[in-house]
Amino acid sequence: MATIAEKIEITLIPLFGIIFWLLAPILPGQLNAGNLFLTMSALLLFQSLIRDLFLLAEMKRKPQQVQYSATRCICLESTVGITGILVGAGMMQKHAIRYRRLTH
Numbered sequence: 001m002a003t004i005a006e007k008i009e010i011t012l013i014p015l016f017g018i019i020f021w022l023l024a025p026i027l028p029g030q031l032n033a034g035n036l037f038l039t040m041s042a043l044l045l046f047q048s049l050i051r052d053l054f055l056l057a058e059m060k061r062k063p064q065q066v067q068y069s070a071t072r073c074i075c076l077e078s079t080v081g082i083t084g085i086l087v088g089a090g091m092m093q094k095h096a097i098r099y100r101r102l103t104h
Contacts, residue, residue: 005054005058032091032092032095033088033091034087034088034089034090034091034092034093034094034095035088035092036088037084037085037087037088037091038084038085038088038089038092039088040084041080041081041082041083041084041085041087041088042081042085044077044080044081044084045077045078045081045082045085047077048075048077048078048081
């Protein structure tokens with residue numbers, strides 16, 4: 001049986017698909033690769049943040065019976081998101097430099 005959080009997550013996936021489909025006419029027709037990397041990575045990090053905040057709130061609401069030791073690490077989503085933001089920003093910077101050279 002799915003938990004309430006899982007049901008919410010499964011409901012939000014098609015809901016966001018419908019929202020973006022409705023917003024498609026006002027979104028740009030073309031998007032450069034740097035902007036795409038930057039946007040998708042930021043969305044991935046935002047989704048990860050929301051999930052982590054939800055999990056923290058759930059942990060505080062339900063007392064844990066087993067104590068776990070904390071480890072210092074970075075999750076895969078954060079690694080991919082940060083890398084994507086850096087790559088996207090670099091690509092946009094490279095595009096901006098090339099554009100300035102062509103216009104001056």
